[in-house]
Amino acid sequence: MKWRSGRRYRRLPGRPFSVFSRASLWLGEDHLLSVQSNRFSEDYRRYYLRDIQAFILERTGPVSLWTYSMGALAAGFLAPGLFFDFQKTFLWVMGGLSLGITLYLIALGPTCSCYIQTAVSREELRSLRWMRTAEKTLRIIQPYIEQVQGPMTVEIAALPTEPPEVRAQVPTPPPLPTRKQPDSGWGYALLFVLLLLDALHSYLSFTVKGTAMNVAGWTLLIAEMACVVWLTVRFRRFDIPGSIRALVFAALIITAALTYTANLLATFEKQRQHDFTPATVFVENYPGYVPLHVTAAAADGIIAAAGLLLVVRYRRTLRRPPPLPAPQ
Amino acid sequence: MVRAFPALFAGPQAAATGEVSLAGEAGCFYHAEKRAVVTCHQCGRFLCALCRVEFKGQDWCPGCLESSSRKRKQVDFENHRVLYDSAALAFATFPFLLFFWPSVIGAPLALYVSIRYWKAPTSILPRTKVRFLLAIVLALGQLGLMGFIIYAIVNARRLA
Numbered sequence A: 001m002k003w004r005s006g007r008r009y010r011r012l013p014g015r016p017f018s019v020f021s022r023a024s025l026w027l028g029e030d031h032l033l034s035v036q037s038n039r040f041s042e043d044y045r046r047y048y049l050r051d052i053q054a055f056i057l058e059r060t061g062p063v064s065l066w067t068y069s070m071g072a073l074a075a076g077f078l079a080p081g082l083f084f085d086f087q088k089t090f091l092w093v094m095g096g097l098s099l100g101i102t103l104y105l106i107a108l109g110p111t112c113s114c115y116i117q118t119a120v121s122r123e124e125l126r127s128l129r130w131m132r133t134a135e136k137t138l139r140i141i142q143p144y145i146e147q148v149q150g151p152m153t154v155e156i157a158a159l160p161t162e163p164p165e166v167r168a169q170v171p172t173p174p175p176l177p178t179r180k181q182p183d184s185g186w187g188y189a190l191l192f193v194l195l196l197l198d199a200l201h202s203y204l205s206f207t208v209k210g211t212a213m214n215v216a217g218w219t220l221l222i223a224e225m226a227c228v229v230w231l232t233v234r235f236r237r238f239d240i241p242g243s244i245r246a247l248v249f250a251a252l253i254i255t256a257a258l259t260y261t262a263n264l265l266a267t268f269e270k271q272r273q274h275d276f277t278p279a280t281v282f283v284e285n286y287p288g289y290v291p292l293h294v295t296a297a298a299a300d301g302i303i304a305a306a307g308l309l310l311v312v313r314y315r316r317t318l319r320r321p322p323p324l325p326a327p328q
Numbered sequence B: 001m002v003r004a005f006p007a008l009f010a011g012p013q014a015a016a017t018g019e020v021s022l023a024g025e026a027g028c029f030y031h032a033e034k035r036a037v038v039t040c041h042q043c044g045r046f047l048c049a050l051c052r053v054e055f056k057g058q059d060w061c062p063g064c065l066e067s068s069s070r071k072r073k074q075v076d077f078e079n080h081r082v083l084y085d086s087a088a089l090a091f092a093t094f095p096f097l098l099f100f101w102p103s104v105i106g107a108p109l110a111l112y113v114s115i116r117y118w119k120a121p122t123s124i125l126p127r128t129k130v131r132f133l134l135a136i137v138l139a140l141g142q143l144g145l146m147g148f149i150i151y152a153i154v155n156a157r158r159l160a
Helices: A065-083 A086-105 A130-151 A186-206 A211-237 A242-272 A290-319 B060-068 B084-098 B101-117 B131-160
Strands: A021-028 A032-035 A040-049 A053-061 A109-118 A122-124 B001-002 B053-057 B059-062 B079-082
Touching: A021 A130, A053 A130, A065 A086, A065 A242, A109 A130, A186 A211, A186 A242, A186 A290, A211 A242, A242 A290, B053 B060, B059 B060, B084 B101, B084 B131, B101 B131
Parallel strands: none
Antiparallel strands: A021 A032, A032 A040, A040 B079, A053 A109, A053 B001, A109 A122, B053 B059
């Protein structure tokens, strides 16, 4: 074994692109250790080498979802950088950084889901998100498993290309366990209440002006974004109906798009007026201010109302007792 | 792509039940009527095939396994650990970076966590104390800065 003296574990390749959680895979003396971390605590899951039956790699896409997001962010920074006379350095630096990350993510290649199968479970290894990394990791692990279980026979190695009747001899893997707990729904209710307040703020901002309104608007926006980020982290661990999830994404996309458009229009207006101070957030007299705010208020209001309705219905179903088994 | 290993084709193993002990034979500590086959590596109790738990090449009894897991003697039983060093570092950095004033709470909290949990076990993976050290340095720096600001304000008022 290649462990450094005193070290119990050796790190295996694979580090998913994630901000709030972290997953990693480690090779111990007689087991694999899968570590899930939220930065402040770690959860461990051990898979003993003698129990591992198979690794299942499923290709999920040509690039990760982050690649599209970072690409859009790069375009969002670089495109205005071509037209604006000021804030150019900031836009180019941020655009360059986003473009760099996008290219790095493209270079990582196709993404995958990797499952580890034992006699009683089949679980996803979250640290293995890219095909290339997963294959590299499997190449490292394989000799250790073979050392414990014996070498793979020719029949096993050739299994995927064998005719169906040979494949039928393989024991059927156990179904994927559904480990997600139902979400309480309070986090989603909070987001939709914030959106409702934001809609109200947008309507009021036509008549009531001032620093307090501006500060309230930006505080609401930051709170909404923080709430959306928190909820997207919860998606992985807790179950919630797809309709509520879709509304969260809709809120994220609409809020981001409208904020970006508002900032873009305000910057154009400042450039037209030859006002080269960097703050664009308090500009209110740009063309398109009213239609943009009406759209924002309407969209926020509709999403918030629909979301609250769905959360209330969802919470009612949670309170309902499970159905009784059918009589024999 | 599926990469299968010989364990996939191994049939289900029959569960050990333990044989009934005959007159004059040693019995299991937990099941007196069953024949003892091994002794516990930890406490030395006689164990039948049913009670014998093989762990890391040694035979353990269920009682020692349970007590070892409860007292955290064996790292291999643990499935959760709190990373106090990361928490201390977060207390020392985030309040300061977001807005300065929450450091009034964050810095002392970072110091407390660093000192209180300095010897507490952190991750079972390789990890140094650098986060604790960094948290202490940052927290002391912030407290020093706060002290300086208070001193400057008091001094300015006195001069005015």
